[in-house]
Amino acid sequence: MKILQEKGFKIFAVVLSCMLIVVAAYFFFSPAEELSAQDAKPIYKGKVYSATRGGHMVFTTITIDPNREMISGTIAGRLPLPNNNGADAIEMSKDQKTIYYPTWNSTLYTIDISAKEPKIIAEKKFFEKETKMCGSHIGPDGKLYLSSMSFGDIHKFDVSDPKDPKLMDRVYKTTYLCGVQVLNDGKYIFTTDMKDHKIYVYDAKTHEKIKEITPGGKEFLHRARLSPDGKLLYQASTGSTTPDANGRFYIVDTKKMKVKDTVVFGVNYDAHDVATTPDGKYAIAAVRRVPAKEYKDSEYIVVNLQNKRVIGSISMCKSCHNAMGVDPEVKSGREVFICGIQIAWEK
């Protein structure tokens, strides 16, 4: 007790306390803050808008956490189309406010997605016959390019007034088109022919075919999407023409016009479209589960494009149908699956 009352001990205790406080303050403030700033990557959040064969547009939330390589998502809602017609193509404006949604029977819907709930603001029958639009892209010229499966050509629209889209040209005819992408500099047009199993590259000025790319074998090549920098083209494919499919997407180098890599999902998966995160680090593939009658579902599968590994998937049809107690009938032209997807990313 005497020792505790000595002056030397008091000084020692005060100094020790101060040191402890300083050390604690150091660990509490500076080092911890430096760690999160260096290692934590921003989380991607967005809404996936999907074209379906069921007469409605589906929208699903998506969250990708690159720190833990995890994803989450859930069906956020559906927008029934007045004509109850199926669709494959879907295209979002660059400002993420408008979606162009052409149904198979050649009706182009303009959907306002700026509010919480999407709303149809225009409906236009642009062609008498069934065009079955499959691919879509808003090119650097601001025009909307839609590819027709029925006619095998590209229909170019003037969408300067989103409420009154006008057909202004029809070009690049082959046989059974699905994908269409206009390279960022607008010099080349990439189209994907399902029947020929080829990607065709056209000179946008002369309309001449300058290259044919055969990514795989006899398989149905579906929609395609350019990477944000335009250097790569992600081409979705069945991977096989057998009913089981061997789904995948090809990564095409747009400069060399050659396949650079492939991400294979395997049997029972039929890839229809690919989107990417704004930085191009992750791919989100819309994939149909096959055999169709057994699964009645499509999923979006998130792939890390750096190591080409799948990090997760979310059901886009069945999760909602099951929750609603719906078991849709599967028949020709009215199947349960999602083809085109567009993602509005939060900024």
Add this chain to the structure above:
Amino acid sequence: MRIPYLAVKNITRKPFRSLALILSVALVSGLLFAGAISLKGVLTSISLGAKRLGADLMVVPEGSEDKVRTTLIAGKPAPIYMPADILDKVKKVKGVKQASPQLFIKAAIYPCCTDVDAILIAFDPLTDFTVSPWLKDALDRPLRKDEVIIGRSIPVEKGAEMTFYGKALTVAGYLSDTGFEYIDHGVFMTFETAREMIRQSKEKAKEPLKITEDSISAVLVQLDPSVSPERGAVFVEYEVKGVKAIAAQDVVGAVKAQLLVLLKILLSVGFALWAVTLVLITVVFSMILNERQREIGIIRSLGAKKQAVFSLITLEALIISAIGGGLGIGAGGIVMYLLKKPVMTAFKLPYLWPDNAFIISAGAGTLLVAVMTGIAAVFYPAFRCSRMEPYEAIRKGE
């Protein structure tokens, strides 16, 4: 005794039964032949008509597409009008090489006027590229004011006068037959004549024409060869408001779609009848051969070979099906020739009687099908019968 003689004798021995078989073969052959010549007739007519139209596109007021198709195919003029300045707008569109206006007027059926089923078509000789080239065949000089060139289906002589809306017009020449109502029932005149007729109708006609002076019905467009009709149509509709551009091939396509429906019906009925006929001939010949077992046994015992018996039965079937086929072709051709007009009018299809070469080849093809059907139908009964031993055949036949 020779096989052909025996075959004919056998056929004539049971005339009712043979006649029934002949008629059933005739029915199938007639249907096949009539179907072939009617389809060919429509296709010939539509392709010739589209060629004669000479334009890649026809620009008409929006919403009047169906009426225009009716005008072109059925020759029923539709009252479709649009301002004449559309012509200048169309001329400026990318890919348009030439453009020329036309005006359609329905021929009035009043006591004042010539009572014919006709469509009055005004064209501009200065810009026209569709009517003028084939008018040259009918007239070796430019068409003058108050003159008309008429289609083959209008029963008026060259040099005669026709009166429409109180205006007398002289027939300067005929166009050759196309089967395309728009041309075959067309009364072609210059815009100058038509405008005067419109003006005069206000005073002279019982019911005046209510068409403004600057109206046109359609603009016919010839495109630059580098621009396809489908692209040209898109360009015109994009650049010019309130119009619809119809590609000539679309008109052909619409008729072909109609034909496809007819063809499906025809093929279904034809196939069903053919199957019934095949079964019928097989059954009837099996019955005949059962009845004639004793006779065949005797023929065999007299020294006839199996092959001879087989040939005899096959020849009977061949004769029956050939007669049936011939009758069917004749009847089908006559019925088609007599009824082509009402049938095609009912289906709103143009029609041109096919050339002799096609009719001969269609007839030969039909006859071949009929004969092959007969032979195929009796093949098994004939084979079975020819294999029978003479003694067994005579015993079974007793």
